[in-house]
Amino acid sequence: MLNAKKLTLAVLVQAALISTAVASEQSxxxxxxxxxxxxxxFRTGFIHRDKIDNRKDQSSYAQTAIVQLESGYTQGTVGVGVGAVGDWSFKLGSNNNAGNNMIPHDNNGEPYDQWARGGVNVKARISNTEVRYGTQVLDLPVLASNTARLVPEYFTGVLATSREIDGLELTAGKFTKNQFSDQIATDQNDLDRAIVWGARYQVNDQLNTAYFGVDNKDRLERHYANVNYKLPLANQSSLTFDFSGYHTDWDAKADGTARTYSHTSNDFNNLSNSIWAISTAYNTGPHNIMLAYQQNTGNAGYDYNLGAGVADGGQTIYMPNSYLSDFIGNDEKSVQLQYSLNFDQYGVPGLNWTSAFVYGWDIDANRAVRANPADPNSAIVARELVVDNxxxxxxFNQVKYTVQSGFAKDASLRVRHSYYRASDEYQGSYIGDTNEWRLFLDIPVKLF
Structure with a gap:
């Protein structure tokens, strides 16, 4: 893997020298x-999870202002600049049952009344290659900031992006801190370092490809691949075929125990997962219908967002069958039918509705074996298979409306609901039966 990283960095350097391939952004x-x-x-956020079977509900209500500032680049062969991102938030109501990665808690477990976070970064650009160091919001398949909560997840490190060759974008970086959406400390997760690399290549107007990898020291190594092909049809209709997948290998913890939670093997030094999906979407006018199949193999589920030192973000799951549940259980197969409707042709531009049903089966459910079976808080030393089916x-349903013009242009209201149920054997292993509501009101304001 070290050779792969060196190769990626070498390609970045070579690409930076091929300035004649495309027009220079820096010029x-x-x-x-x-x-x-x-x-x-300005974002008002609300997430409510109605837990079934007498489990404690989770409800979070809060308001935030997320500020993003970017300077331009100085002129010359090498341009330099600075940037900043931050947020100031306050809770709405008591939030006594908060627990949806929305609101940070103090040392006594009480939600903060108000809080602020953020950071700065510096950047340099030569031709079409940019290097940025500092606090960043990432959108990489193997290292993605969670933007589905009140405020985004922040990463601190260096990221190089090169677009010297037409259609090809190369990425390489190293990050040493990450701050979840509900954390105030910039390094609360004790991240050592995560090295990321990858490429996106647009072959032509119909075919796009991507590959990314991440080496999270002493935690995991993960690879992602994607191929997307759009076939134009008559009457401005189209068929889109998409393949995506991840392969993950986990390192054991320092005490020799497993870092994953859905494994069925007790060889903690040899835990891995491969998850892949293929989807077909048919679009005609305002209608879009998608059918997707997703499958897991290996001796663990996908198991992301694992806490201390694991910089895979709360959103690093670029797969089609991902809503409230991500359908990532050990050995799980799942199928989805999704329908989306754009109301533009019905006289309501900016209004969109999406409805989806996902069913997963063949899940290997396990239960924890503790060092002291009589103590529910004692260390988990193994897991045993309960059922394999x-x-x-x-x-899932979501309605989103975006204002198209006027003083409130680009303001949006998004309302989504998930009805989730699992078989009895899977209740304690994952989410458990839940009805979830999410409401987000976004009002963007351009300062300059």
Whole structure:
């Protein structure tokens, strides 16, 4: 894997030298102040999880202002600039049952009344290659900031992105801190280092490909691949075929125990998972219908967002069957039918509705074996298989409206609901039966 990382970095360097392949972005720089941009996003967020079978509900209500500032690049062969991102938030109501990665808690477990986070970064650009160091919001399949909560997850490190060759984007970076959406400390997860690399290549207007990898020291190594092909049809209709997949190998903890939670093997030094999915979407006018099949293999589930030192983000699951549940159980197969409707042609531009049903089966459900069976808080030393045919299902609906013009242009309201149920054997291993509501009101304001 070290050779693969060196190869990626070498390609980045070579790409930076091929400045004649495409027009140089840096040559068009207008200046540090002239190209500066600033915005603030006012977001009101609400997540309520109605837990079934007498389990404690989870409800979070809060307001935030997310500020993003970007200078332009100075002119010249090498342009330099700075950026900043941050948020100031306060809770709405008591939030006594908060627990949806929305609101940070103090040392006594009480939700903060208000809190602020953020950081700065510096950047440099030569031709079409940019290097940025500092606090960043990432959108990489193997290292993605969780943007589905009140505020985004922040990473601290260096990221290089190169677009010297037409259609090809290369990425390489190293991150040493990550801050979850509900954390105030910038390094509360004790991340050592995560090295990321990858490439996106647009073969032509119809075919796109991508590969990414991450080496999270002493935690895991993960690879992602994607191929997307769009076939145009008559009457402005189209068929889109998509393949995506991950392969993950986990390291054992320092005490020799497993870092995953859905494994069925007790060889903790040899835990791995491969998850892949293929989908077909048919689009015609305002209608879009998608059918997807997703499958897990290996001796563990996908098992992401595992806490201390694991920088895989709360959103690093770029797979089609991902809603409230991600359908990532050990050995699980799942199928999805999704329908989306754009109301633009019905006289309501900006209004979209999505409905989906996902069913998963063949799940290997396990239970913990503790060092002291009489103590529910004692260390988990093994897991034993309970059943190999557990099931889960989810019915998902979302309505989103975005204002198209006027003083409130681009403001949006998103309302989503998930009805989730699992078989008895899978209740304690994952989410458990839940009805979830999410409401987010976003009001973006451009500062300059």
């Amino acid at each position: 068009e720089a207008k200046g540090f102040v002239e190209d500066a941009e600033g915005s603030v996003l 557990a099931t889960e299902r989810e019915f």
